[in-house]
Amino acid sequence: PPALVEVAATRPLEASLATVPGVRRLQSRTIRGAAELSVNFEPGTDMLLALQRCESQLSEVRAELPPDATLEVERVTPTALPILTFNVAGAADQRALHDLAMLVVRPALTRVEGVGRVDVLGGETREIEVLLRPAALAAAHLTPSAVADRLARESLVEAGGRVYEEHQVLTLVVDAQATTPADIAALPIATGPNGAVPLSAVADVREGAVDRAAIVTGPGGDVVTVTVARGLGASVPDVAQAAKAAVAELVRSGAVPAGVEVTPVYDQAELVDESIAGVRDAIVLGALLAMIVLGLSLRDVRSGVVAAVAVPVTLVATFGLMHLVGISLNLMSLGGLAVAIGLVVDDAIVIVEAIVHRMEEGEPPARAAATGTTDLFAAVVGTTLTTVIVFAPLGLLSGVVGTFFGSLAATLTIAVLLSLVVAVTLVPLMAARLLKARSGAGGSGPRRTRPRRHGDTEEHGGGGGERPEAAPRRRLSRAYGRLVERLVRRPLLGLLVVVLMGVGGYFALGATATGFLPAMDEGAFVLDFFLPAGTALEETDRVARRLDRILEDTPSVATFTRRTGAEMGPAAATEQNRGDIMVRLVPRDRRAGVDDVIDGVRRRVAAEVPEARVEFVQVLQDVLDDLAGNPRPIEVRFFGPDPAVLARVAHRAGELLDGAEGLEDLFDGVEGQVPELRAQVRRAAAANLGVGPRDVADDLAVAAEGRVVSEVRLPDRTVGVRVRFPDAVRFDPAALSASPLAYGPASVPLGAVVQWSRPRAPTELLRENMMPVVVLSADVSGADLGAAEASVRDRLGALDLPEGYRYEIGGQARSARDTQLQLAAVFGVGVVLVLAVLLIQLGTLRLAIVVLLGAPLALVGAVMTLAATGVPLNASSLMGCVLLAGLVVKNGILLLEHAQHEQQAGVPLGEALARGGARRLRPILMTTAATIAGLLPLAVSPGAGAEIQRPLAVATIGGLAISTVVTLFVVPSLAALLHRVGRRRPAPVSPAPPAASA
Incomplete structure (x- = not known):
């Protein structure tokens, strides 16, 4: 018990x-x-x-521990769960199928490089059964345990030591092994008046099977399943491909007999390949879109090529550096490259735009490349560092989120840093070689209508040789500059916009769903099913076959494997009243989304199998949840000293939460109590018959469960020999009680020495941190995990807890909270580091604060976009919010750094901001457009891999678009406002050293 x-x-x-x-x-x-x-x-x-x-x-x-206890210790990692599952099915019986899986398929798969473990489940394991006849046993004055003890001594193979003969050492082997049922039946077990009594006088010996602890089925009936787990560091696609090739070779060579099929029913490599293909396509499409944006913005093929070359060069260099530092090419590292596509071209855009601007003023390409790069070197280094110092610390996150997104953060950081190197080295070199001098520039040098002051731009300075295609751009810059001058004169407008955005962000946050990790259509799911506690395996199997029929009738289901009395993954304590079904779906272009398929199956199960409680989860999601220690979205853990009181409290909590909006598959955690058959030894009666409690317990154990007394060693396996009563006796309490036992001078029924009772007892006991616990759990319908948790917390407020009892809400909701706290801490550290960079870059705290204010406003834009698109605020979208902080600061630096140089040259603040805005409008718009274009494929791609990065892309696109407007219109206004405040209360601030204007 x-x-x-x-x-x-x-x-x-x-x-x-x-x-x-x-x-x-x-x-x-x-x-x-x-x-x-x-x-x-x-x-x-x-x-x-x-x-x-x-x-x-x-x-x-x-x-x-008890002497017969066995221990198994296993580290829970993603490699602990299978990546590949085969069903072995056919015309052969279940024993033959099990032998084929164990002796042929399993060894072949174990030899495959990269395979960590191969498990076989289902079918029947061969065993030689010694079925005692109770009446004959008593007539021979033998007990079940006496027969078992005698057989253990009669059939054996043992080493007897060493013998020396003619300079050789011979191992002495004592062989008294019976190898067939007939040999075993002939073994003597006692001596009677007529000589030795053979086992056949009191028992029937036959080939049989071990009692089934689990039943495995697939489409069409019972199967044997073979699962393959990869070793640490092994590639899922490589291992899966090699394993399937090994099975195909078994079929080709005839090792798998005709009429038997070994069919893959789950292949994680399909999901991995599809996901990587989706991210790969997003990378290629994002790069193409970014290049198109460059071409349209620069309106010059050569300039576009010079800037666009940063993408392939950076990607190739990133692959090389990833290899050097040991970052594998996987879904998340590729996701980092997909996110980086729009960012790696930013620095190149700024440099090329500055070079083109110099050339439009009349400088030859070589000089323009040198001066343009020199002018903006400090700016692009500062802007790149802000992105890196904000995003790189994400790789230090702990837990599942850190493991999951760590390679994404590392890859993105490497790509952005390498793009800076490319932008300040290769891009100027190519510009000097490829770009041609402007025909209207006058050939040898610049031509101007008036002397150019430090900081003048073509928008305010008048230049000769203006190219026709540059006229619309200059008109836009001048119009923007005039608008900035008006905003600077009314700085309170900027403050009003900030307040309004804050209010809008507050309401948008309330309308945004929250979650833990982004959902993904894996093309497969697991259906866990539970029957009432104490249900026998055969009855659970009978009910579960109705679940099989529902899946067979579902067009979206390709195949499935059901385990009853066992669960997917590492060895676990499992009752006979539960199991799971691994379901693989048809390709996504032939079905609805996985959530819709699950909802359809759930409705049919509720209608057709109401006695079964079911839960649904996708395979990889289940793995991640198990790694996080939070297997379900909502878990409420009740703690207290008395398990019975805990059960009542949890049951009451379940009543309070029943019907709560957003919850489904609710289970209060109370399995209930079931009767057990207890045999209380009558000590006095047993003593009068000359036996003790130990004797009775041994005989009862042999009769009911049986005892393996020896093994028959065959060339390819060992087969156990088990002594027990026939099923008709051992599975019938009345027949078992009436069985005669040779106690005393004459046999007595077992019921004469034991008192039978049927007390009720729990089927399972849970503890956490050495305290009793009951875990109430539920899934969340829809995507709003935060709203579901709030509803649970609100309803549990009416729960009356006895003194000494408490509860805490956990599950994925707790993981989401922990992730949010970690990301908030990372964001805070990033903001402090960015502030330090801004102080170095701008040289004044006021301007640094103005630029930094763009970060929270960008978060407001991201939240608004998430609310509008229905994308939840989860770990992925929060990472997008962190990335936004660096991107927004980058634009602010570009804008204010130029304005600061103008002001240091003696230009009034309003005019300096206008000139800075007009001059940097084009690179800001170009970099923003390129970043959005690079992220757009991730935001809209239907592929499985892109689903993980989609929230990050959506948050970044929305926040960047809105924050760019904020940077262009609100930042100049706030800069003017703080400048006025600073004039009223002057404080000595050392200005940044003058630098040449781009």
């Missing part, structure tokens, strides 16, 4: 593991005959060292 297992095994294991350094949460689940402990460690813990420490602690406590 669970209570006995908890005392004998679970609590000693908990006490031992709790002392391992770094343990954050220790959970245990105890069921009949098994216990499962889960240890979560603090972020940053060396998991290999933690695993070694856990194994060391368990070895010390091993002596305190």
Whole structure:
């Protein structure tokens, strides 16, 4: 019973593991005959060292556990779960299919490079059954345990030592093994009046199978499933391809008999390949769009080519540096490149635009390339550093989010830094070589109508040789400059815009759904099903076959594998009343979205299999949730000293949450109690018959469960020999009680020495951090995890908790909160570092604050965009918000840095801001357009891989578009406002050293 297992095994294991350094949460689940402990460690813990420490602690406590207990320790990583599943099915019986899977398929897959583990489940495991006949046994005055003990001594193969003969050492082997059922039946088990009594006198011996603890089915009936997990560092596509090739070779060579099929029913490589293809396409399309934007903006093919060359060169260099630092090419690192497409061209755009501007003023290409790059070198270095110092710390995030997005942040950082190197080296060199002198420039030098003051631009200075295609651009710049002059004279307008955006952002935040990790259509899902506690395996299987039929009738389902009495992944304590179904869908162009398919299956299950409780989750999402230690979106954990009181509290909480908006598949965590058959030994009656409680317990255990007394060793396997009562007796309490046992001078029924009772007991006991716990859980319908959590918290406010009891809300909702806190901390650190860069770049705190104010306004724009598009605020979109801070500051630096140079040359503030805005309008618009164009494919791509980065892209696009408007119109106004405040209360600020104007 669970209570006995908890005392004998679970609590000693908990006490031992709790002392391992770094343990954050220790959970245990105890069921009949098994216990499962889960240890979560603090972020940053060396998991290999933690695993070694856990194994060391368990070895010390091993002596305190029951002698027949077995321990299995496994580190939970993404590689622990299968990447490939085969169904073995055909005309052969279940024993033959199991043998084929174990002896042929499994060894072939194990030899494949990169395979970490191969598991076989389903079918029947061969066993030789010794079925005792109770009446004959009693007549021979033998007990079940006596027969088992005698057989263990009769059939054996043992080493007997060493013998020396003629300078050789011979190993002595004692062989008394019975190898066939007939041999075993002939073994003597006692001596009677007529000599030896053979086993056949009291038992029937036959080939049979181990009691089934799990049943596996697929389309059409029972199957044997073979799952393949990859080793650490192995590539999913490579391992899957090699494994399928190995199976194909078995079929081709005839190792798989005719009429038997080994069919892949789940292949994670398909999702990986599709996802990578989607991100790859987004990279290519984003690069093309960015180049088109360059061509349209610069209106010159050569200039566009010079700027666009930064994309392929940066990508190639990034691949090389990724290889050097050990970053693998995976979905997330490719996602970082997809996000970087629009950013790597920014510095090149600014440099090329400055060079083109110099050439339009009459400078020859070589001189324009040198002076344009020199003028803007400090600016582009500063703007690139702001992006890097904001985004690079994201790679330091802990937990699943850090693991998931770490390579994205690292790849993006590498790409942006390399793009800076390309922009200040290769781009000027190509510009000097490829760009041609402007024909209207007068050939040898610049031509002007008046002497040019420091900071003059063509918008305000008048220049000769203006090209016709440049006229519209200059008119736009002049119009913008005049508008800036008006805004500077009314700086309170900028403040009003800030206030209005803040109010709008507040309401938009309330209308934005929240989540943890971005959802993705994986093309597969897992259906977990549960029947009432205590349901037998055969009954669970009978009900689950109705689930099979629902899936077979669903057009979107390609195939499936159902496990009853077992669960996907590493070994776990599983009851016979539950199981899961791995469902693979047809290609997405032939079906609706995975959520719609799940909703359809859920409705049919509720209507046709109402006695089953079901939960749905996608495969990779399930893996990530397990790694985070939060398997469901909403979890409410109730703690207290008495499990019975906890069950009542959790049940009441379930009633309060029933029907709550946004919740589905609600389970209060109370499995209920089931009767157990307890045999209380009648000590006095047993003593009068000359037996003790140990004797009765041994006989009862052999009769009901059986005992493996020996093994028959065959060339390719060993087959156990089990002694037990026939099924008709051992599975019938009345027949078992009436079975005669040779106790005393004559046999007595088992019921004469035991008192039968049927007390009720829980089917499982849960503990967390060595305290009893009951976990209420639910899924979230839709995408708003935050609203669902708020609803739960509100409704649980009416829950009356006894003294000493408490609850906490966890699940993915807790992971989302933790992620938000981590990202907020990263954002705060980034803002401080950006402020330091701005102070160095601009030399004044007032201007640095003005530029920095663009960051929160950009977040407002991002939230508004998320609310308008229905994209949730999750880890991915929050990373987009962090990236925005660097991008917005970049535009602010470009704008105010030029205006500052104008002001230092003696130009009044209003005119300086107007000139700076007019001069930097084109590069700001070009870089913004290029970034948005590069991110657009990620935002709209229907591919599986792009779904992970879509929230990041949407948040960045929306925030950047709105923040660009803020930068161009609000920042000059706020700069003027702070300048007026500074004049009223002057403070000495050292100006930045003068630099040449671009």
